[in-house]
Amino acid sequence: MLGKDKCEKILKTVIELTGKADEAEVSIFSGEAGLTRFASNYIHQNVRERNGQVRLRVIIGKRIGHSSTNKTDPESLKNLVDRAFQIAKLSEEDPNFPGLPQAAPVQQFNAFRPSTERYSPQKRAEAVASLIRLAKEKGLTASGAFKTGLREFAIANSKGVFLYHPVTVADFSTVIMSEDSSGYAGASSIDVHDLDLAALAKEAVDKAQKSRHPVELAPGDYPVVLEEYAVGTLVGFLGFLGFGSRAFHEGRSFLSEKINQQVAHPMVSIWDDGLDPRGLPQPFDFEGSPKTRVELIKDGIAKSAVWDSYSAGLARVPNTGHGLPSPNGMGAIPLNTFMAPGNIPKVQLAKGIKKGVWVTRFHYTNPVHPKKTLITGMTRDGTFIIEDGEITRGIKNLRFTNSILGALEKVEALSTETKTFIGSFESTCVPSARISSMTFSGVTEF
C-alpha cells in the first residue's frame, strides 16, 4: 500500500515539475490484491499482484498531452513530465476544453477495511478448501475465485484539487458442477467479513443439484424471473449504452430522444450514486470532481445522462462528477448504479407464472443494436423451468436476444432483496425481477 503521505509526495513532485504548464493534473492508481482460484476441486492458481500508475495530463493553452508510468523514482517522474510536455506542444488546440475542474468540497467516506486489506492467502485457501470439501461430499466439482485487496486513487491538479481515497474489495464467486448441471453464487463487498461464504456455497450446491438432468425448452417468448446476477448485467449495460454523456450528446443513445418519457414500468427507478455505501463508494471522479447522485430512470421515466467537466461544458449543464481517466473516448458514464427494490420476497417472484424460465445469470452478453438497447447472451449455471408458480426442473441453457428497455417495460415485480456487484471501478446494486416476457432466440446442448 502506498498510503496517503507517499501519494501526496508523488503528486506534489509531479505538479511542481509541471510548473511551466498552464494547467496540470496528476493521478495515481495503485492496487494490491491476492486471488485464490480453484477448479476441479483444487487450488490451481494463487497469486499476489501489486502495481501503481502515475498518470499526467499537461495543458499548454488548450493543447493537451498525456503520459503515464509505473516508475516513481525522480528520473522517471521527470521523464513522465517531459513526455507529456512534448505531446502537448505537438497537439492541436481543443477549443472546447473547459479547463481542469476547480477544487470543490468532497464528502469523505471510509471505504477502507484494514482486516480486508490484511486478509491472508492462508485464510482464502482455508475458505476454498472448506468449499471443496463440501462439493466433494456431495459428489460435485467446485471452481471459483476468492479475491481480497485494496485500491488507492489519488489526484491533484494545478487548481488546488488534492484528494486521496483508498478502498478495500473482497469478491467471492463459485460455480459448482455435476456431470450435467451447474450452479453459481457470488458476492462482493468492501469488507470481506460481509461475505457469507457458507451461504454462497449452499446456494451454488443447491442450484447444481436442482438443475440435474436438464430438459430442452423450445426457444420463444416466456415470462421470466431474473435473479440479481442477471438483472445486474442488464442494468450495467443500460448505464453504459444509454446514460453516457457522449452517446447522449451524439444521438447514439435511446436517451437522446426520450428524456422525460416513459421508457420502463413505473416501478423501475435506476440512479447513480457514488456516495452510497452499499456500492463501491467513490466520493469524487477521476478528475477530482465531487460525485453527485443522478436519477437515470425515475418511476419508469427517463431523466438524465451523467456528465464530466468536458461534456458538461459542451452541453452547458452542471458537471455531475462522472469523469473517467483522461484521455477518455467514452465521455462520462455511470459507474455506481442502483435499481430500487420492490416489495416481494425473491422466493415468491415465480408465483403466478404458469410456464416460464428462471434465470440465475447471463453469460457473454453483448450489444446487438446499442440505440435500441438490444443485447444477446446465454443463460448459465442454473436455468430452470417454472410451472404453475414453482421451479420444477433444470433446462438446457437458452440464448436471449431482447432489448433491455423492452424487458424493463415488462417488469411485473421486484424483490425486496438486492445484491451488489463490484467490478474494477464500478458497482451495481439491483433486486431480482419478474418480467412478463423475454425473447429466447436459441437453445444450446447443455
Added chain:
Amino acid sequence: MKEKLNKIIDYAVKLGASYSDVRFLHREEENLSARNGRVEGIEKTENEGYGVRVLINGAWGFSSSPDFSQWENVVREAVEIAKCSALAPKTGGIGFDAMKPIIDHYRTPFMEDPFEISLENKLSLIMNVDKALRQFPEIKVAMVRIGFVRDRKYFASSEGSFIQQDLLESGGGLECTAVGAGEVQKRSYPNSFGRQQLTGGFEHIRAMDLVGNAPRVAQECVALLSAPQCPSGKMTIILDSTQLALQIHESCGHAVELDRVYGMEASYAGTSFLTTDKVGKFRYGSDIVNLYQDGTVKNGLGTFGYDDDGVPACRTDIVKGGIFQGYLSNRETAHDLGMPSSAANRATSWDRIPIVRMTNVNLAPGTWKFDDLIADTQDGLYLITNKSWSIDDKRLNFQFGTELAYEIKNGKLGKMYKNASYTGITPEFWKNCDAICNEKHWGLWGTPNCGKGQPPQVAHVGHGCAPARFRNVRVGVA
C-alpha cells in the same frame, strides 16, 4: 538482468521450490487518436516489473512487484502462497515434463520502427484520415486510432533457461457512426472495435491506406441508414475474412484451450465441448476445414519466439480434414494429456501468471477465387466486419452480427442490408462449410481484446483466414 533473475530463481529453489521461473517485462506504448476533427488523445506509457512463479509440493504460488529491491520479499510471498495452495491440492500434484535449457534472444522482424517516426507525422496521418471520414453530414462520429507496443521480456527458469524477447506490435483503424431518424449505424476499417494489429512495424499502418479507404467506409455507413433490414431464414452465407477471423476465435480458438477442457476456467470463461475423448475422432467440420495454431507465422499478433513456459513457438494441427486433432496447451496441461506443449502459455503482463492462450489460430486456405465463389452462389448473403458477438460457455451456441451485408443473387452481389446477424451450433456450422477462398485472399487479423482469466488478462492473438461459404445458416435472429 541475467544475474538479477538468476538470484531470484536460486532463492526460490533454496526456499523449497522444485521449479521456479521469473519474467521481467518492460512495456512501452504509444497511442494516438483523433475524433471529429480534433486530437482525442496522444499518450505515451511505460510499465515494468517482474513476476515469480514457484512450484512447491505440487502446488503453484505466484507473486509480482515493480520494485526489484523487494525481490526477496516477493519470492518469500510466492513460496508462502504455494504452501497455501497445498491446502487444497491437485490429486497427484501439478507436474510437467523436464525440458532442456534454452538460451536465446528473439526479435520481432519489422521494417519501420514506429517509435522512430515523429509524432508530427503520425498526428498528421490520423488528422487526414479523420478529415476524409467527415464528408457527410450524417456522420456524427469519426474516429481514428493508431497504437504501438514494444515489449522487452526476459525469462529465466530453474531449469537453466534464459530467454530475451524484443516484441513489437503496430495497429490502427478507423470507424465512423452515422445517425439518422431513429437509426444509428457504424462502419469500421480494416477491422472493427478500434484497430487491426499485427506484430511488426509502421509498414502495417502504411499498408492499411486509411486515408484512401475512409471515404468509401463513410459512404457505406451513411448508406446503411436507409438500407433495408437483413432478411431472416436459413440461407447460404459467405463471411469476409474479418468476420471469419472472429468466428474462428470464438468457436475454435477458445474451444481448444486445454485448460478450459480441464475445467480450469469453469467458473469464469467456461469449459469446452471438445473433450479429450474427441481427439482424432470427432468431426468438427467438413473435409475442407483445416485449422491449426501457429506461433511462428510472420506478422501474426500471436507470434513470438517463446511462450511464458520458455517453450519455442510452433505450429500444430487443430482440425485436419474436418477431424479434431489437438489443443492449445502449456507444459502443465500437455503433460496431463500426455502430449507435447503447443507453446501457448502466455501472460499479458509481468503481474499476471501465464495461462493457456491462443497464438495464431488459422484456417488454411482453400481453392476458390473470391469472384468465382460469389458467381457460384445463387442465393445468399455476403457478411462483412463484426458488430456483435456472443457464444455459450462450452463454445457451442454462437450468435454474431455484422456491420454490413450484401445480398447475393444469381451469382452477383446485390443490395446492401443493415443489422445482419447469424447463429448456429459450432460443429454443425463448420460441417456446412463448402468453400474456402485461396491463399491470394488469405490474410492475418489481430484480435487485441481477447479476455480470459482471473485477475483478467487481455491477450493479443491472431487469426489467418480467407473468405469462406457456409450453407443452411440461420440468419436474421435479431
